[in-house]
Amino acid sequence: MKFILKIASMAIISLLLAACNSKNEKSQKKLQTSTIKYAKGFDIQHFESYSKLIIKTPYQNSNDTFEFILTKQPKNDNELQIPLKKIVVTSTTHIPMLELLNAENKLIGFPNTDFVSSEKTRRLINNGQIVELGNSENINTELLIDIKPEVVVGFTLNSNNKMYANIERMGIPVIFNGDWLEETPLGRAEWIKFFGLLFDKSKQADSIFNQIEKNYLTAKSIALKSKNKPIVLSGGLYKDVWYLPAGESFEASFLKDANTNYLWQNSKGKGSLALNIESVFEKGKDADIWLSPGFYKNIKELEEGNSIYSSFKAYQNQQIYSYSNNIGETGGIMYFELSPTRPDLVLKDIIKITHPELLTDYELTFFEKLN
The missing domain is CATH 3.40.50.1980 (Nitrogenase molybdenum iron protein domain)
Known part of the structure; x- marks a missing residue:
């Protein structure tokens, strides 16, 4: 009899927890529809207390999708706290987006720093504020551990990338940026919204992209004359x-x-x-x-x-x-x-x-x- 009562109690508790979770999920209503217009490789969903970053095309011919929860007050280990304060990126195409968002001072490491052209970021490199991490295919993981980035933004040709898997095993989240896979010029540029989310500057990123889009479409209309x-x-x-x-x-x-x-x-x-x-x-x-x-x-x-x-x-x-x-x-x-x-x-x-x-x-x- 006691055993039956115990089972019944556990069932009731499970139902209550499920109802509670369901209520919490329903309470997290989307604040707006997606603002992504051209990019095919990612999406962003904003909720009341968090945002969801969805990477739809992390590498070529990918069937994998990765989702990240970003919030100012993380409650679980799988949630990332924003705005990020320390980041590592791995492609020079990421540098201008950081600079437009005034977030280049959050960059603490980069592979192949000689490839960086921007005078603004080069000053940070020359001053020792951005650490040389080797090359993008073989990042120096010992240095990476020393500088302790909150996130590594990487890019990869396929799912079998042992270096990034090793970085994740060290407890450093890796987010793949697939801007290079976009098939339209404005699709590539729209990835500034990806970085806008990481630094809690989504409105600023939207505004910057809207101006780039306007400039592009205006130039296109002029050419048609x-x-x-x-x-x-x-x-x-x-x-x-x-x-x-x-x-x-x-x-x-x-x-x-x-x-x-x-x-x-x-x-x-x-x-x-x-x-x-x-x-x-x-x-x-x-x-x-x-x-x-x-x-x-x-x-x-x-x-x-x-x-x-x-x-x-x-x-x-x-x-x-x-x-x-x-x-x-x-x-x-x-x-x-x-x-x-x-x-x-x-x-x-x-x-x-x-x-x-x-x-x-x-x-x-x-x-x-x-x-």
Whole structure:
């Protein structure tokens, strides 16, 4: 009899707890619908006492989804307290987003610090406020333990990353940032909202992105005013293979939005096309403008790279533009660092190059003409 009463009591307690949990869940109503408009790789849900960060595309061809609860007053070990005070990021594309949110002083470690171009963050590195952690594929875990970040923001090609698994075993949460997998320029830029949530600056992040979006769409509308659509060639040779943007890539999106006739705009694929130089020359020899030819400092270096370059119309008319000469003090290329956050400036650069009459007062940010 006592045993039966005990079982009944336990059942009642279980029902009460379930009802209580159900009540708590129902009381946590969403405060608003998602503000994510372009990015496909993450989402944010705001509730009364916490926010949920959902990473939908942590790496290529992923079927995994990761969820993180962020709150000012964590009650469980699996909840992250915000705003973060100490963070490690692993890609230079993260740096401009921290700076726009005035959170670069929360960055305490970074792998491959020489790749960082921003003068603002470079000062922190030079002053010893940001620790060099080795390289992004083999982070120095001993140093990582010493500096004690609250979160490591990483990126990975697949689910089998032993380094990040080891970091998590050390008790340091890892959040994968998949901004590099986004297929549109504005989709990449929208990841500033990811960092806005981590630093409890979601409203500020929304405002910054809204302005970038407005600038981008305004520039796009200006480009459409031109009836001229110059023929554009892009990319260059690397070990006898010419790599150029596929027609569905985010790079091709820039060329489309700038109202140009990109020669491979109808090709399939969201990455790069790998072609032989003969096929590129046959199709692109009469292009008006050549963008991103490779890592050449000037026309002379370009011609020395391959004599066929001098037979291109864009070479003969001196209409070749590169972003590779705009570098930081330790060699990092500014385009790789800043362009994902500021697609509006990339688009304006391309419009200035291809339709110079439309943006008469604008000066190029990333690209320079090869002379």
